[in-house]
Amino acid sequence: MSVRNLEYLMQPRSVVVVGASARPHSVGATVLANVLQAGFTGQVMAVNPKYTELSGCPVVHRVRQLPAVPDLAVICTPPHTVAQLVSELGHLGCRAAVVITGGMSAAHKAAMLAAAKPHLLRILGPNGVGLLVPGIGLNASFAHVPALPGKLAFVSQSGALVTGVLDWAHSRGIGFSRFISLGDSSDVDFGDVLDYLAADRDTQAILMYMEDARAARKFMSAARAAARSKPVLVVKAGRFAEGAKAANSHTGALAGSDAVYDAAFRRAGMLRVLTTEELFDAVETLSSARPLSGERLAILTNGGGPGVLATDALIGSGGALATLSQATLSRLDAVLPASWVRANPVDIIGDAPGGRYSEALSALLQDGGVDAVLVMHAPTAIVPAVEVAQAVADAARGAERNILACWLGGDRMVAARQVLDQAGIATYATPEDAVNGFMQMVNYRRAQQALLEVPAACSGECRIDRMRARTVIEDALLRGASMLSEPEAKEVLACYGVPVVETAIADRVEAAVMLADRMGYPVALKILSPDISHKSDVGGVVLDLGTAAEVRAAALAMRSRLHAMLPDAHVRGFTVQAMARRPGAVELIAGASADPVFGPVILFGQGGIAVETIGDRALALPPLNLALARDLIGRTRVARLLAGYRGRPAVDVDSVATVLVRLSALLADLPEVLELDINPLLADEHGVLALDARMRVAPAATRGAQRFAIRPYPEELEEAVQWEGATLVLRPIRPEDAPQHAAFFAALSPEDVRFRMFSAMHGVSPAQLARWTQIDYDREMAFIATRQGAAGPETLGVARAVADPDNESAEFAVVVRSDLKGRGLGTMLMNKLLGYCRARGTQQLAGEALPDNERMLQLARKLGFSVAAAPPHGTVALRLVLAEGAGEPDGRAE
Missing domain, CATH: 3.40.50.261 (Succinyl-CoA synthetase domains)
Incomplete structure (x- = not known):
């Protein structure tokens, strides 16, 4: 659930205070006084079995006795009463409630939500300060000061901070369009509020105080949509509270939760500040x-x-x-x-x-x-x-x-x-x-x-061997391993096109010598044990061994040293790898870890054995493209070294970025991967080479892409079709399609541009191009028909649907290149889109067309759309019901 019925919460025309009281300083008395004194012009009612009138406001004993159906209920009663009250309000027809009540147990909250669900009654809270909408004189809270009217929306998880900020803002004359205390966010959460405020004309900027996020994908979708339309600024508490974390990889140790929040805010286009004062300074x-x-x-x-x-x-x-x-x-x-x-x-x-x-x-x-x-x-x-x-x-x-x-x-x-x-x-x-x-x-x-930013396509073709990578991981899981061996981890990386140094396993000392002889000297020797994550910490790595005797001596000494330090460690043998001669190469780290809120997160920074001490790293949420990967690289100090210095040539940064993009693909395909490190990843002007790798795995409960806070490109929706004797690909649009999409738009006739945009347009701006190609696959879809032309891939047509946050209705559009109209492409694209929307559960598809767009109207009728004039706009309304029971969206009866 998202913005459904939030208008009753944010813009009510009548309010009832349930639990209103005459007892001084009680919550019920304070809330009623605030509602009555703030200047709300709508109907105000109250419920309490002990009174018939409070402060001039009529009071009824039971909810069912209310003289009218309230848009908004404010509940200030004990925890065990809330669920029954919500049920009664829902049966009456109320569609929103602010639950001030604190101290509700998990069972109380579950009962409350169960009571609200049949009526689609939205709940703000419980355990919050309440809601203020100064523009309509609504103060449905127990705050000690009112809010001034203004154009800022403030949303907070902390009730104490709500009252403090209200006081601070009031003394400085700062006003608000909405002032929202989320409380425990049992129903209405940050994602819901962001969706509503993004479309709210009374709100010019959104300010947030956050302690934690829930429903990461919903939050990220809403945040990305809101940040495209207006400034979204956030103060995040707990920057230094995550504490130390045991991890089997450098990435797991470095990817603290606050750094992940930073990455999420950055990816959403939100601006993070450190204090509430900075928050308001930034707005000013x-x-x-x-x-x-x-x-x-x-x-x-x-x-x-x-x-x-x-x-x-x-x-x-x-x-x-x-x-x-x-x-x-x-x-x-x-x-x-x-x-x-x-x-x-x-x-x-x-x-x-x-x-x-x-x-x-x-x-x-x-x-x-x-x-x-x-x-x-x-x-x-x-x-x-x-x-x-x-x-x-x-x-x-x-x-x-x-x-x-x-x-x-x-x-x-x-x-x-x-x-x-x-x-x-x-x-x-x-x-x-x-x-x-x-x-x-x-x-x-x-x-x-x-x-x-429009990303470039990854350089070079990479054939991903998903089947082989899955086999390696499944074999490890079957033997009960939680850490892949170094050669296994490198094999999985190689399946995704990451260059790795040749590595082989020897189960005994003489086998290690034989492998070294075969590879050629010098070689590196490493201990192989599932009980040791960081081999150099126990002397388990020896480099530049130049002879068989040196390999034999190093192996014997290594085994003896390990037995003395960790007598219970299980030793599977040794790994032998050819020494990589890359003079002047920079040691990097690239890795991934699983955050409990946002799922997989990718790390990049300066590598080597002192990686934790150096602490030079940046994080990003997948999926990544080349532009996002370059941005991740650019946020580290080591990025300056990659540009070259003192006569050293610049590193091939594109090859580094490509590794990060391929790690993103690996995480989407292989949900069993919980943590991975490539350290060091050598990088120079010739490319990259992974010298060491570790990977932690566990049986997967979901598909890999389902773990992502941002839905990755849905490759499974690609489809090859035959059209006029040629093979086309119908697939979702990608950010990398921007250049060919610009060429597609340029190939449209002025009339077709007018039909699509409802006005004349000369060219397309970078912002429009990004908006059309960088879509949120969790909320919208654009299928393109593409083929390989003489000058590269070309887009022949596009069908697009943008769903509301509740997926009840989606707005659609379709356009085909002007020189290809009337040849079935529009029907093909629309059938693809309709199948997708039905499978996703979208209830109806709606759109508009100009009255003289005969081809569009003909296509709509052919596909079963209703076609009706829409006089206020001078357009024709198109509508197709996709699910039984779908009708017009719920709204207020005027």
């Missing part, structure tokens, strides 16, 4: 900001010290200082004292009047290499701060770039800051705060760009 910054065209900041100051502090904060945060052009330096020479340092930060000297500020700012705003300007002022007795602020405000009027301000000082700067605020310039008290505001813009820009 983003609400006044124009879209950044780049990330280069110019700093304008009347004092060298503040300029240095701002520069340090910028570089320390990963920001970029703008390099001023010669033309800009010349303009500044003409208006600044001869002693200025001719560099960024631009120090215009402490006695700078307002005119000097405005002339310098104008020069910086004309520089194409400057994306934003931070203007700072340290107070002096020479020039009034208000005069300088007014000059900056005047110079900023009509500017296309973002301008931030920092007026240092205390109470005497209030008037100057007000001048800047009125001019729409975000103003901060310290250089560090100002730079943090700029970096919030930068990070939001990066998050949005990541959502729109």
Whole structure:
């Protein structure tokens, strides 16, 4: 369940307080007082067997005695009463309830949900503070202060934080469209609320306080959809609370839960901040900001010290200082004292009047290499701060770039800051705060760009041998192993196209010598034991053995040393591998681990035996494509080494990224894999080579892709079909299809573009292209008909369906390349789409067409759609029922 009936919760026209009371300071008394005093203009009712009237509000003894069906019920009664009350409210026709009640056991909650389910009654809570909708005067909570009306939605799992933030925001005049306390999230959760707020016209930005996420795939789908439409900012508690975790791999030890949340927020396009104050600072910054065209900041100051502090904060945060052009330096020479340092930060000297500020700012705003300007002022007795602020405000009027301000000082700067605020310039008290505001813009820009980046196809064809990989894992599980041997792990990796060094197993010392003789010297020798995960910790690795005698001696010493250190360890023998000669190669780690909330997560960083100590790693949620893999690589410190240094050539980063993409495919195919490491993964200008690998496995309860928080590409839906004597492939669209999809759109006639878009369009923007090709397979589907043309793959047509969050109704569209119309492609694509929607349980398919789009109307009638005029839009409504009992979506009777 998702947004179904949430309108009754978020926009009620009548409210009943069940458990209203006259007892001072009780929850029931506080909630009723808040509802009555907040200015709600709808009908207010109350239920309590002890009263007939409270504060002028009529009270009935039982729910069934209510004079009208309430849109929203607020329940403030003991735990054992809640389920029965929910049942009675549902039978009456109520469709939403805020359950304030705390202390409900698991059995109480289960009974409550069971009572609500037959009536599709939505429940917020239990154990929450409640709900505030200031725009309609609704305060259905026991908060001690009301919320001011505004355009921000705040959603919190912490009741204590709700009241604290309300108080803090009220004192600063910050208003809200919705203020939602989720409580225990037994029904309505983050995913539901995000889906509703994403489409809420009263909400410009969504702010979240999160302690944990549940239903990861639902959460990620909702978060990705919401972040595409408006800023979504989150404070996540528990950054340092996950504690130490025992693991059989480096990845398992490094992939702490908070880092996984970071990866999830990043993948969804959300902006994470560390404190609630930063949360509101970020909103203030983003609400006044124009879209950044780049990330280069110019700093304008009347004092060298503040300029240095701002520069340090910028570089320390990963920001970029703008390099001023010669033309800009010349303009500044003409208006600044001869002693200025001719560099960024631009120090215009402490006695700078307002005119000097405005002339310098104008020069910086004309520089194409400057994306934003931070203007700072340290107070002096020479020039009034208000005069300088007014000059900056005047110079900023009509500017296309973002301008931030920092007026240092205390109470005497209030008037100057007000001048800047009125001019729409975000103003901060310290250089560090100002730079943090700029970096919030930068990070939001990066998050949005990541959502729109078009990936390239993986270089080189890779034939995946899934059957062989499964056989290796099944054989290990049959003998009761939870860790694959090193050769087995490498064999599985090789099945997925990961280059591995030749490795063989010897069950005894002389067999190891014979293998070394066959491979050729030098070789590496490693102990083989299921009881030892990190072999180097017990002296179980010896490198560069050049003769048979050295191999024999190393094996005997290794076995003796292990027996002394771990006498109970089972030794299966040794592994022998050829020494890989890759001088100058960088040691990396690539791996995967299973997070209890978000499922598989992929890790990348600097490798080697000190990998935990170095701690240079980044995480990403699969599925990955090349763009996402490169982003993962770029978030590590070792990425700088991969670019080459001191005459060393740059590493073939594409080959590293390809390994990460193939690990993503492995995790989707093989649900038995719980953890894996490739460490070290050698990388140089020639490619990559896996020297060591470990893999933990267990019998699987689900398919691999079902573990993912983001549904991967559904390869099983691909289908080869015959069309006019040629073989086409009908398959889901992929992000990598963007170039051929742009060519497909360019091949449409102006009339077909008008039929599809309902207006004329000249070309397609990168954002539109990303939206069409980077779809959420959990909520939408686009099937394309594709064939191999002379210049590469080409798209011939597409049929698309976007379902509502409840999968009740899906909006569809279909378009075929203009030169191929009337030849059956549209019917073929629509039949594919209809079969998919029926199998998925979608109840109905709906769409619109222009009245003169005769081919579309003819196709719709042929497929059984009802066709009816839709006068308000001047279009024709198309509708096809896919499931028995499907009708118009439930809504309020007007």
